[in-house]
Amino acid sequence: MLNVALSFTPESFDFIYLDPPFFTGKEQVGTKENLRYQDSWDNDIDVYISWLEERIRVLKPLLKKTATFVLHLDRHAVHYAKVMMDSVFGREFFRNEIIWHYTGGGRSKSHFSRKHDNLLCYSLSDKPYFNLDAIRVPYKKTSGYAKSGIRAKSGKLYLPHPDGTPLDDVWSIPIVNPMSAERTGYPTQKPLLLLERLIAAYTPEKGFVGDFCCGSGTTLAAAEKLGRRWFGCDISEEAVASSRKRLGLID
Ligand SMILES: C[S@@+](CC[C@H](N)C(=O)[O-])C[C@H]1O[C@@H](n2cnc3c(N)ncnc32)[C@H](O)[C@@H]1O
Secondary structure, three states: OHHHHHOOOOOOEEEEEEOOOOOOOOOEEOOOOOOEEOOOOOOOHHHHHHHHHHHHHHHHHHEEEEEEEEEEEOOOOHHHHHHHHHHHHOHHHEEEEEEEEOOOOOOOOOOOOOOEEEEEEEEOOOOOOOOHHHHOEOOOOOOHHHHHOEEOOOOOEEOOOOOOEOOOOEEEOOOOOOOOOOOOOOOOOOOHHHHHHHHHHHOOOOOEEEEOOOOOOHHHHHHHHOOOEEEEOOOOHHHHHHHHHHOOOOO
């Protein structure tokens, strides 16, 4: 990743998404034997965070001033990573922690089931590109506001938006389940809808999207679908082959 990143011109990307190993302490294995990646760090969080920080510091200069960087993690290390990200980008440039709440999978009996990931979103300026209208979702069927709008005390009538309501920072999206048409067999593959939302909100038309831990190529497929330019790489040859196949670049 580091050598590849260093070959880019500074300020090239509108959006970089990084979905690295999560510090789970175990190898992640997909549904096909050759699709796997290492996530063991001898249980040393300092080694892991240093590894991550080194890469993020190299990627940051590749972002345009209007760009956003999203680091996708979960409970294993997000609390350490948030502090590190504040130091790399500046606390004032923290934009959101998007909670991806997923349905599906098993349920625990010994604690509340862990059903969310954390996406730390940082910008480089006070005015990053952000298009909330691009990802509105339908109003709830029970919403009175959606039916007839709301009249304020002043008498002003607020009518519902034809494209629905703006998203907040908790997104419920099902995991890529074994029956899902988008499933590639790659371990910890993320849903296309998650990446479509991020890219639609954070990049202009024909914007440039980067994913330096691309795995099965979800980010690249979403960018392609939305007409954005993209770049992806991964340390694993199988991941790159999987992405190329998904994008129709090889049979
Ligand atoms: C969580 S997975 C990415 C999954 C991907 N977002 C998807 O939807 O399929 C993490 C990826 O990081 C890759 N990786 C680990 N270390 C890396 C490194 N030093 N440089 C680039 N990629 C790396 C792994 O091979 C793995 O594919």
